[in-house]
Amino acid sequence: MLQKPRGTRDFLPEEMERRRMIESTMRDQARRWGYREVCTPIFEELEIFTMRSGEGIIQEMYIFEDKGGRKLALRPEVTASVLRMYVNEARVIPKPLRWYYFSDCFRYERPQKGRYRQFWQFGVELIGADSALADAEVISVADAVLRAAGVGYELKVGHLAPMKQLLSSLDPRLQRSTMGFLDKRDFSGLESHLCSIHEEHLLDQLLGLATCSSLEDLFAITGSIPERTRIERLFQLLDLAGIDYSFNFGIARGLDYYTGMVFEGFADNLGAENQIIGGGAYRLAHLFGGDDVASCGFAIGFDRVVVSIGEVATARPIVIGIACTEDSRRYATEVAGLFRKEGICVLTDLSDRGLSTQLAHLSRDADIAIILGKRETEAGTVTLKNLHTGEQRELVVAEAIAEVKGSGNR
Ligand code: HAM
Numbered sequence: 001m002l003q004k005p006r007g008t009r010d011f012l013p014e015e016m017e018r019r020r021m022i023e024s025t026m027r028d029q030a031r032r033w034g035y036r037e038v039c040t041p042i043f044e045e046l047e048i049f050t051m052r053s054g055e056g057i058i059q060e061m062y063i064f065e066d067k068g069g070r071k072l073a074l075r076p077e078v079t080a081s082v083l084r085m086y087v088n089e090a091r092v093i094p095k096p097l098r099w100y101y102f103s104d105c106f107r108y109e110r111p112q113k114g115r116y117r118q119f120w121q122f123g124v125e126l127i128g129a130d131s132a133l134a135d136a137e138v139i140s141v142a143d144a145v146l147r148a149a150g151v152g153y154e155l156k157v158g159h160l161a162p163m164k165q166l167l168s169s170l171d172p173r174l175q176r177s178t179m180g181f182l183d184k185r186d187f188s189g190l191e192s193h194l195c196s197i198h199e200e201h202l203l204d205q206l207l208g209l210a211t212c213s214s215l216e217d218l219f220a221i222t223g224s225i226p227e228r229t230r231i232e233r234l235f236q237l238l239d240l241a242g243i244d245y246s247f248n249f250g251i252a253r254g255l256d257y258y259t260g261m262v263f264e265g266f267a268d269n270l271g272a273e274n275q276i277i278g279g280g281a282y283r284l285a286h287l288f289g290g291d292d293v294a295s296c297g298f299a300i301g302f303d304r305v306v307v308s309i310g311e312v313a314t315a316r317p318i319v320i321g322i323a324c325t326e327d328s329r330r331y332a333t334e335v336a337g338l339f340r341k342e343g344i345c346v347l348t349d350l351s352d353r354g355l356s357t358q359l360a361h362l363s364r365d366a367d368i369a370i371i372l373g374k375r376e377t378e379a380g381t382v383t384l385k386n387l388h389t390g391e392q393r394e395l396v397v398a399e400a401i402a403e404v405k406g407s408g409n410r
Contacts, residue, residue: 007117040081074106087290095128114273123299130294136237161227179252210250321362
């Protein structure tokens, strides 16, 4: 028996209905904040992602060459594509642009619970607003989307400036490797790393960044930095918006394009793979030939949201099944059409047998059967049979439609 590729999943109808319901709640929230959907190709020129996506992601990419010899990659994330699209299509549209996407991404990672090779991201990008207000809006949208979906999570917000300030004397490669230890909160690894590069004097200050719980403590470590006012304003705005967060100035993020505010969220009830969201302020457009526009955004790991929420009741609309005699087939087609026109789901029997066999088949999937025999066809009526209670009544079509509509969801 052939199997699906490792790290991918199949979704049966019940699961798809659950996923679509959660997705539509998330879309609805994004829409309420003025974000509109965009869509980019599932594969891009490899270069789009190698420019700033970071070592980790480059290692994990699905890369291939097409018949024209072009080096392409399945998107490991969507931000780079969205900014490439902005440069290609939307540079002249007045900013800020508020965009969102719901897209599948591909990373060649070791699969485990909550970590897949094909997974879906729900993300937003706010392009062309460079302010604490923009940073705070993006965090607020993220919080609204996750809360509306019913996810319990812990939000950690930081900023890259303090860390970069402390590491400013190191060359960029060493800065990045040092930030990696801090980001993973691997403090003993950080200590050995700093010893190995003879920078142990930075240890206490860096640990202070990752663990400080107030802005006073933060600026006591860094001294005055140019970003101070913006950082203070961001947290004032988050407080004003009633967002529940904690500080973490040790967040570095795995992608290399971030330039300012960064944030991450961790779901309460997931195992090792509990990071449910990541985002921040970044600059990418200039790398793709555009203006050096300030942007800010986030991506939510949709599959992790689905696991975190657990069971949700999905309201299933009533399903009608039509059973008819051969002579009433034309009438049955007409009746089915009238119900469908009203938005009602109608199954027609495929067994081509007697009425009782048809009813037996339909009772597996339908809630109500419509029985159409000689009498109903001549009188222009339908017999409505409740397949759960066995109750049945003969009605004219309009009455039958009204009755089904009145019975709501099951
Ligand atoms: P990221 O942190 O790489 O950020 O991914 C965002 C989220 O995608 C993660 O927090 C996680 O929930 C989910 N995720 C990542 N890898 C997997 C996987 N293998 N299986 C399941 N879920 C996964 C970005 O991708 C940035 N583009 C976010 C961003 C948008 N920054 C600014 N704008």
